[in-house]
Amino acid sequence: MTLMTMEQVKLMIGDRLLGVLDGSWQLERRDRVGIVGRNGAGKSTLLAVLAGRMEPDEGTVKRFGTIAEMKQAAGAKGDAAESDFVDGYVAAEDGGTDLGDKASAKRWKTIARDEAESHGSGGERTRQQIAQLFASGAEVLIADEPTSHLDEEGVRQLSEAFASYDGAVVFVSHDRQLMDEICTHIMELDEEAITIYSGNYSGYRKEKEAARQRRHFEYEQYAREKGRLERAIIATRQQSKSMKNKPARMSYKEANLGKEGARTSNSKVDSKAKALESRLERLDVKHKPREAEHPLFDTAVHELCRSKHVLRVERLSVQLPDRFLFSELSVAIRPGMRIALTGPNGAGKTTLLRLIYGQGESIVKAPGCRIGYFRQDLSLLDESKSVLDNVLSTAIYPDAHVRTVLARTLFKGHDDF
Numbered sequence: 310m311t312l313m314t315m316e317q318v319k320l321m322i323g324d325r326l327l328g329v330l331d332g333s334w335q336l337e338r339r340d341r342v343g344i345v346g347r348n349g350a351g352k353s354t355l356l357a358v359l360a361g362r363m364e365p366d367e368g369t370v371k372r373f374g375t376i377a378e379m380k381q382a383a384g385a386k387g388d389a390a391e392s393d394f395v396d397g398y399v400a401a402e403d404g405g406t407d408l409g410d411k412a413s414a415k416r417w418k419t420i421a422r423d424e425a426e427s428h429g430s431g432g433e434r435t436r437q438q439i440a441q442l443f444a445s446g447a448e449v450l451i452a453d454e455p456t457s458h459l460d461e462e463g464v465r466q467l468s469e470a471f472a473s474y475d476g477a478v479v480f481v482s483h484d485r486q487l488m489d490e491i492c493t494h495i496m497e498l499d500e501e502a503i504t505i506y507s508g509n510y511s512g513y514r515k516e517k518e519a520a521r522q523r524r525h526f527e528y529e530q531y532a533r534e535k536g537r538l539e540r541a542i543i544a545t546r547q548q549s550k551s552m553k554n555k556p557a558r559m560s561y562k563e564a565n566l567g568k569e570g571a572r573t574s575n576s577k578v579d580s581k582a583k584a585l586e587s588r589l590e591r592l593d594v595k596h597k598p599r600e601a602e603h604p605l606f607d608t609a610v611h612e613l614c615r616s617k618h619v620l621r622v623e624r625l626s627v628q629l630p631d632r633f634l635f636s637e638l639s640v641a642i643r644p645g646m647r648i649a650l651t652g653p654n655g656a657g658k659t660t661l662l663r664l665i666y667g668q669g670e671s672i673v674k675a676p677g678c679r680i681g682y683f684r685q686d687l688s689l690l691d692e693s694k695s696v697l698d699n700v701l702s703t704a705i706y707p708d709a710h711v712r713t714v715l716a717r718t719l720f721k722g723h724d725d726f
Contacts, residue, residue: 310338311373312449312477314361318368318503320351320358330503332367334496336449341471341481343488345508347601348719352455352481353381355498359479360451364424374448374476377415379438381453381481430652431458431685443470452480456487456684460653485510500599524598525545531595544584549575605717614644616675625662628662634660659685697725 313336320327328351336342344352358370360378368525377686403614435458442450451472456464464487470495471478472491479496482488488495488510495506495513626633626726629709634657642648650658665672674680690699696715704711714726 312338313373314369315359315369316369318358318365318370320354320503322351322354326501327354328498328501328503336477336479338448338475338477339481340477340493341491342477342494342496343387343492344479344481344496344498345488345510345513350498352498355503356451356453356479356481356494372449375445375568376446376451377442377445378451379442379453379455381457390451430655432460432463432657435459436463436654437621439467439470443474448476450474450476450478450480452478454481454483456484457656497661503696521598524595528595528597531592532597535589535592535672538585538592542582542589543583545578545585549578549582566706602719604719607714607717612677614675614678616644616678618673619644619646619678620665621673622665623671623673625661625664625669627657627664693725696720 314333315330316333318330320329342380344355346352358365361370361372362375362378375567384514406635415675433457439452441453441456441633442452455467459467464484467502468490471487478491490509492509493507495508497504497506497512497517506516508516518607549719618641620642622638625638626636638661650661652658662682666680668674668680691702694702700711702716706714712725715721
């Protein structure tokens with residue numbers, strides 16, 4: 310049963326081309342489609358077009374079933390905003406049915422209500438949105454980064470729910486294991502093209518790598534033949550030029566005696582040069598494949614901490630109305646340590662980080678130690694300011710150095726603004 314079609318679609322942001330689908334694509338009832346592409350490639354824009362919130366710049370998208378969409382929540386500040394889940398159904402253009410039976414819808418809505426009342430962690434807010442998504446009972450579920458902030462158990466449960474859902478699922482995720490477990494197709498946004506691959510993520514990577522190697526081989530063959538022809542043309546033209554000039558050891562009288570034979574030979578050389586140029590023009594041009602750029606994160610030079618401990622947590626206790634997050638917690642952090650803080654959603658990981666950053670009574674920081682804090686909700690960023698201004702607001706380096714750092718993290722040229 311076809312639930313959606315896309316044909317000759319072209320996506321743009323301003324004057325920047327995101328991708329073109331050369332041909333058509335159909336979404337079937339039990340399809341599980343993972344959308345992949347580098348940061349900024351246009352994955353969220355593509356989801357918005359599929360969901361019907363945006364129109365493609367060219368081409369058509371037709372929907373034949375009900376749709377529910379979970380928008381990306383990475384930028385949400387505070388509690389999950391209603392706008393992060395597009396409620397209700399997109400009216401089907403050609404009929405369509407409701408997949409959700411009343412019992413399952415009620416169960417998921419109860420979960421959503423309980424999560425909303427808890428005003429919990431990022432993972433708990435994500436689970437609230439997922440609960441709303443499944444409670445819709447729509448024929449097509451569209452989700453943008455549904456694994457954001459979920460713990461391992463949450464991702465496992467989401468994978469099982471996606472796999473068993475009696476409809477189609479289209480989602481963006483950076484969780485390769487999830488896409489390996491459930492995807493029937495991968496839709497890629499890359500090099501201004503929208504390409505659909507059959508199979509899971511691992512199959513897509515193998516096919517992508519084989520195509521990359523094939524393009525490299527074809528380009529090398531083309532470059533080698535082009536170089537050979539260009540060298541041959543130069544040599545032939547030089548030969549023709551030298552034949553037209555009188556040899557230094559020969560008198561003009563002697564040269565004129567052999568002019569007729571030389572004219573015939575010169576004509577043959579010119580014909581050979583033209584034939585080589587014609588072959589060069591007929592070569593099937595192959596462009597050098599783009600090499601994927603990767604961000605380089607540099608650790609800035611900083612003053613070394615001379616203290617035995619950079620930070621100490623001394624007998625820290627945090628209690629919620631129904632439970633302790635942690636009680637009498639003591640930790641000593643030495644210079645150079647790298648510490649991963651793990652635990653299920655709602656265990657208090659973010660709360661502990663905030664307390665350390667805020668340097669409460671139980672937190673002892675070494676003199677001269679500075680703390681930088683990357684927040685889960687990205688509230689550190691001022692969305693009214695440019696990339697450059699955001700970084701400069703806390704940078705200890707001059708503009709030129711900051712621009713270099715941004716370029717190494719793939720914010721280049723006008724991207725900074």
